[in-house]
Amino acid sequence: MPYMNSHNVQQLVNRYSDMILRISFMQLKSTDDAEDICQDVFMKLLTGDFQFESEAHEKAWIIRTTINACRDHMRTSFWKRATVLDEAYGIHATMQQDSELLEIIMTLPKNYRTSIYLHYYEGYSVNEIGTMLNKPANTISAYLSRGRKKLRPLLEDAYDLQCSSLERS
Numbered sequence: 001m002p003y004m005n006s007h008n009v010q011q012l013v014n015r016y017s018d019m020i021l022r023i024s025f026m027q028l029k030s031t032d033d034a035e036d037i038c039q040d041v042f043m044k045l046l047t048g049d050f051q052f053e054s055e056a057h058e059k060a061w062i063i064r065t066t067i068n069a070c071r072d073h074m075r076t077s078f079w080k081r082a083t084v085l086d087e088a089y090g091i092h093a094t095m096q097q098d099s100e101l102l103e104i105i106m107t108l109p110k111n112y113r114t115s116i117y118l119h120y121y122e123g124y125s126v127n128e129i130g131t132m133l134n135k136p137a138n139t140i141s142a143y144l145s146r147g148r149k150k151l152r153p154l155l156e157d158a159y160d161l162q163c164s165s166l167e168r169s
Contacts (some may be wrong), residue, residue, distance in 0.1 A: 009046065016059070017042075019122065020066050022102075026113050027070035029106065037069045063118070064132050104154050112147030115140050 020041050024034035044065055052058040105113050111133075118124045118132065126144070130137040 016062050020062065023063060023066045024070055026117050027110060033073060037066060037073060040069050041065050060132065108147050108150055111143050115143040116147045119144055
């Protein structure tokens with residue numbers, strides 16, 4: 001990676017911080033832990049000597065590094081004994097767009113929500129997600145299919161609830 005000046009660092013932060021936070025929160029369900037992972041990923045990126053072929057390659061590296069950092073974090077003995085305060089107190093990471101939909105997606109099992117996020121929000125193909133998660137493409141397809149199947153009744157319930165509240169107003 002070429003010499004990093006403050007302008008380049010700011011561009012990287014602007015480009016990737018929201019994505020890293022979302023992926024980390026999808027994995028860990030903790031705002032504070034997601035922020036720690038975001039810092040760790042940027043530190044690896046800024047202190048490493050990486051040569052990326054393209055912006056897409058850089059983005060894929062960041063996603064893979066984020067997922068690996070979350071897995072490493074969940075393997076720690078502290079994490080296994082800790083209670084996630086975000087879940088305990090109903091605090092959620094700030095989601096800029098489609099927050100209601102993202103809240104519903106957060107109720108899915110981790111593999112489903114991560115696959116759905118990478119496919120529908122980041123635009124990655126099933127094969128690309130499989131590579132990032134070290135899983136076969138068929139497994140990712142199954143996660144997406146099962147995730148959509150689980151989302152359908154949840155979205156219908158949310159829609160019905162929204163319609164009924166609009167009718168009352």
